[in-house]
Amino acid sequence: MLICRHPSDNTINEISISEIGNVHWDNISGGTQKKSGSYSLYGYIEYSLAAKLVKCSGRHDYGYNQAKICIPxxxxxxxxxxxxYKELLKQAGDPPPSIISQNRPKNAPPCTKAILGLLKNSDLTRGELRQLLLVKGYQSNTILNAIRSLQKNEKIITKGSNYSKYQIIKTNTK
Incomplete structure (x- = not known):
């Protein structure tokens, strides 16, 4: 198996599956407790192995003699x-629902899809779009992040300040 300290870590090394215990889903890494927006597979290995195989400062051994590692x-x-990996998935069981899906209104599409659906027929101001989504049950932060994601991926075009409720938002018809 290949392991690292957290999902975005580039220090990845090989270890025998038999060395990994207590496999589970989590969104917080070992060591520095780095939080991720999604759940990944984690387990524990002997601390002496972790110090050799993953980014491990050695400052987090509180006498348990095990270090939390990510199995990306x-x-x-x-x-x-x-x-x-499939064997470890069986040990861990089903992953918990993503944090984003937990904040989504029941039976609703992801916020990005809802935005594109609302913009299909006409352009909207940021304020109008936000109000329509709030009424449907989407959270403010989710709306903000969805708009940013759609801008970054060039799915929408905006005119005006990102801080103005009068900003015009429309789909990108490239």
């Missing part, structure tokens, strides 16, 4: 590691 799906997707 992207790194273990090759045929060499996939069977082991």
């Amino acid at each position: 799906k992207r790194a273990n997707s090759s045929s060499k590691y996939m069977d082991g």
